[in-house]
Amino acid sequence: MKTPIQTALEQYLQKDLSRTHMPGHKGAAFDLLAPVLPYDLTEVQGTDSLYQAEEAIAECERQYSQLYGSKGTLLSAGGSTLCIQTMLALAFLPGNELIAGRNLHVSAVNAMALLDLRPHWVYPRQNPDGIGSTLAPEDIERALVQHPNAKGVYLTSPDYFGVLSDVSAISSLCRSRNIPLLVDNAHGAHLPFLAPPCHPITQGASLCCDSLHKTMPVITGGALLHIGEEKYLPHAKQTMSMFGSTSPSYLIMLSIDRALDYIHTQCRQDLAQTARRTASLKALAQQKGFFVPGPPHLCDPTRLTLGFASVGYTGEQFGQHLRSHGIEPEYLSSVGCVLLMSSFLREQDWARVSQMLQNIHPKPSLSQGPPAPLPVAQSGITLREAIFSHSQLLPVKQCENKICACVKSPCPPGIPIVMPGERIEKNLIKTLKQYRISFLNVVK
Ligand SMILES: Cc1ncc(COP(=O)(O)O)c(C=O)c1O
Known part of the structure; x- marks a missing residue:
C-alpha cells in the first residue's frame, strides 16, 4: 500500500x-x-x-x-x-x-x-x-x-x-x-x-x-x-x-x-534528468558571463540561480528579458534571479530558458563583488518584547537609537540588517539607506 x-x-x-x-x-x-x-x-x-x-x-x-x-x-x-x-x-x-x-x-x-x-x-x-x-x-x-x-x-x-x-x-x-x-x-x-x-x-x-x-x-x-x-x-x-x-x-x-x-516510481529518474539539463543551462549561463553559485556539490542541481549584474543587466532589464521570452521567475532582484527547474516543466519551457540565455548580449559588468559585511546590530530588548510592543512607522533618518520592531531584509542577500529588539545605531542607518530602505517600524 x-x-x-x-x-x-x-x-x-x-x-x-x-x-x-x-x-x-x-x-x-x-x-x-x-x-x-x-x-x-x-x-x-x-x-x-x-x-x-x-x-x-x-x-x-x-x-x-x-x-x-x-x-x-x-x-x-x-x-x-x-x-x-x-x-x-x-x-x-x-x-x-x-x-x-x-x-x-x-x-x-x-x-x-x-x-x-x-x-x-x-x-x-x-x-x-x-x-x-x-x-x-x-x-x-x-x-x-x-x-x-x-x-x-x-x-x-x-x-x-x-x-x-x-x-x-x-x-x-x-x-x-x-x-x-x-x-x-x-x-x-x-x-x-x-x-x-x-x-x-x-x-x-x-x-x-x-x-x-x-x-x-x-x-x-x-x-x-x-x-x-x-x-x-x-x-x-x-x-x-x-x-x-x-x-x-x-x-x-x-x-x-x-x-x-x-x-x-519516477522521482529519481526525473530528478536526475532535471539535474543534467539544468547543468547544461548553468554551463551556458557561465559561458555568457552570468554568476552561477558553486561548487556544484554544494548547490541544488535543479535550481538555476543567475547573477546577471556581471553581464551588465539591471533587475528591470533582466525582468523584461525573461518576460519577453515568456518566463516568470521564482525570484528576481536588482542583481539576480532564481528559476526552479523541474521535469514537470514542458519541453517548450526548457527551450525558452535556453533561448533566453542564448539571446543575452553581455554588456560591461555592473557586479560589485561580495557585499560589505553587514554591521552587527546590538540587542536592546528581546525579540518577543519588540515584536509584541506598540510600534510606529518612522522614516529611517528619524530612527537613530530607537529599537527596531520588525525584520528588515534586503533582497538579496536576504540577511536582515536589523531584527526586532535591536538598537538602530548610526552605522545601521547608513546601511539601511544603502539598501534603499526608507521606513522602519520601531518600538514606541
Ligand atoms: C527558507 C524558508 N524557510 C521556511 C519557509 C516557510 O515555508 P512555507 O511557505 O512552506 O511555510 C520559506 C518560505 O518561502 C523559506 O523560504
Whole structure:
C-alpha cells in the first residue's frame, strides 16, 4: 500500500455516505473544483486524524520516515512555517538562548518571538552580489564558544539561492556538545532523491523541515517535519497541534500521499534528468558571463540561480528579458534571479530558458563583488518584547537609537540588517539607506 491516505479517502467515497459533516461544500458545490472537491474531507471515521494519527495518516508518515531516514516524520498541511514553530517548541524552553544563522526565514523569527527564544546571530559568508551564502562551521563554533549557554543551533540550508552549508560538520559540533541542531531545509525536500543523496537528517540534524510543495509535486502548504532523535517523538504531535489548524486540508495531505507513489516510481529518474539539463543551462549561463553559485556539490542541481549584474543587466532589464521570452521567475532582484527547474516543466519551457540565455548580449559588468559585511546590530530588548510592543512607522533618518520592531531584509542577500529588539545605531542607518530602505517600524 503506497498511498494510504488516497486509499482511505477512496474507501470513504465508495460508501456513498451522506456528508452531514464539514466542509460545507459537501464535495459537490463548485464545477471548477469538481474532480478534487469530493476528496476534500475532514477528520471522520475512516479518514484518520492528523494530530492523533493511527491509520492512513500514520502509515503515510511511517513511509516518509523510512524514505528520509528519520526516527519519525510528521505531515504538515501548514507548510514549513508550522514545522518550524513545532521544532523550535520541541527543542527549546521559553527564555533559552540559541545560535542561529542570520539568513533565516521570517517564519523562524516570528516563531522565536512567540516562544520567547534569545538567538545569538551568526552572519553567513556571502557570494558575489549576495547571490547565496553559507554558514561556516568555524563561525558556528566560535559563536558556541562565545555563548556557552546556547541550548542548540538553528540553520537554513539550502538557502533561497540553492546554496548548501556543511550540515554534517555543524551537526558534529552540536553532537560533541550534546545540543540539538535544527535545520530549515524548506527548499531541499527533493535532495535525498538525487545522486549523491543529501539531507540534513542523514547528515545528523536533530530536527528538520522540508516544504514538499516548493520542489516536489505537492499542493501549496504540504510539508514534512523530520525527527532525528527519539526523545522528540512523544511530544511532537501535541506540540504541532498547538500551532496548526484543527482542520488540516485533506487535499494537501492527499497530494503528499500521492507524492509517495511518485517517489517510489519516477522521482529519481526525473530528478536526475532535471539535474543534467539544468547543468547544461548553468554551463551556458557561465559561458555568457552570468554568476552561477558553486561548487556544484554544494548547490541544488535543479535550481538555476543567475547573477546577471556581471553581464551588465539591471533587475528591470533582466525582468523584461525573461518576460519577453515568456518566463516568470521564482525570484528576481536588482542583481539576480532564481528559476526552479523541474521535469514537470514542458519541453517548450526548457527551450525558452535556453533561448533566453542564448539571446543575452553581455554588456560591461555592473557586479560589485561580495557585499560589505553587514554591521552587527546590538540587542536592546528581546525579540518577543519588540515584536509584541506598540510600534510606529518612522522614516529611517528619524530612527537613530530607537529599537527596531520588525525584520528588515534586503533582497538579496536576504540577511536582515536589523531584527526586532535591536538598537538602530548610526552605522545601521547608513546601511539601511544603502539598501534603499526608507521606513522602519520601531518600538514606541
Ligand atoms: C527558507 C524558508 N524557510 C521556511 C519557509 C516557510 O515555508 P512555507 O511557505 O512552506 O511555510 C520559506 C518560505 O518561502 C523559506 O523560504
